Amino acid sequence: MTQSDGNSLAVEVMGRLRGDGLEFFMNSRLEPTVRIPDDGFQQDWPADSMRFQDLALSVAYEANEDTLPKNSEMAFLHAQIREECRKGGRRLSQVEVAETESDAIVQGALCYLNNEIEFDGRTVELVEKLRALQDRGRLSAKDEIPVFTNIFSRRLRRLIPVLRGYGIGTEFRHQEDGSYCKLTRLANFQREVAGDTVMPDASDGSQKEPSGKPSAISSSNGTELQVSDDTDGAARMESPGEKARLLQERQPSFSSEADGDNVTAPPLRSDDNLVDGREGGAE
Known part of the structure; x- marks a missing residue:
């Protein structure tokens, strides 16, 4: 490429950058931004x-045949x-x-419009409505939604460009009975399928049981476990007689300090029970 004027150089550079x-x-702050995908x-x-x-x-240096462009060309x-x-x-x-992902108002607007076409009211x-979603655990509790309307309105106004980036249009108007706002879905709004199920209000008596409540016992519990193999170690199947013999061999010997004799404790029976640390539940 020969030495060119600023216009042709700019066209060449822009074409290469897009390529x-x-x-x-x-x-959202109306600042020119460039996405470099290779970074x-x-x-x-x-x-x-x-x-x-x-x-x-x-x-520009490569497009100008390895010649530094002029300052006027770079400015253009x-x-x-x-x-x-x-x-x-x-x-x-x-x-x-x-x-903005953790902002409670942004989360609330996305959650609400995930199930409703728009909001238009006071x-x-x-x-x-947004505080009710937060109280039901639908929104993060790290950032609480303001309870005062004037504080909420100021925050919502500052979030207008952010919400537009998420596909939510925001409008405000003032009437005699107070402040009104309108939230609408834009063309770039991405609806989440997980938001279809909304927890019902407790006031109507239809609120579901907490997820932590234990479920009923199922007769199939444990019936689908895989059979043990060599990777699980050796599987031992012992008869009752073999268990009694092993218990007897494992009994410790008690040494008598009076005469130096070793006294072996009597073998445990399979029906012996230990109650409060004493053998056989003796009082």
Whole structure:
């Protein structure tokens, strides 16, 4: 490639970057972001990061026949990269996904819209519904949903770009009787099949038994165990007489300090029982 102007160099570099699988988009804070799929530890990088600037300069150097491009050419290239990010749309970066996965409001909105098409009503009603989901264990208890509507509204407003990344549209309006909000599914909303089963309210008397309650005894318990093989060690089958003989051989000898004689304890019978540490349950 001959020495070219900034426009043709930018077109060449952008074509090579796309050919290598790079993706250009805006994160939830409207910051230009580039995804480099070949990076193992971190793939999403700010467009103005040294990681991506070094990559863009290397590609531009190769595209310009191993000649360093001019500063004006690189400035135009970075302008084209930022514009390409704007065209790529808005979504969550990897770092943002990790930061927002544990947010109780984000979890609550996803859980609610997993079973409902939308919510359109008073903000205080949405707070009650999401807190009910959290009380029933459907949401993480690490981050509690605010009980005050004004605090909840401020947090929800800040999460609007984050929720959009998860496929949830958020709208607010104020009427005479208070604050209203609307949550709707967007085209990129991903519904979870596991969310189909919603725990019923305890107020209707249909709440299920706790999962920790023991189940009834089944007559088939233990009937499907595999037969032991050589890997389990030798299997021993002993008759009652053999067991009695082994017990007698294992009885310890008690030494008498008075006369030095060894006295052997009488053999245990198979019907002897030990009660409170005494033989035969003697009082």
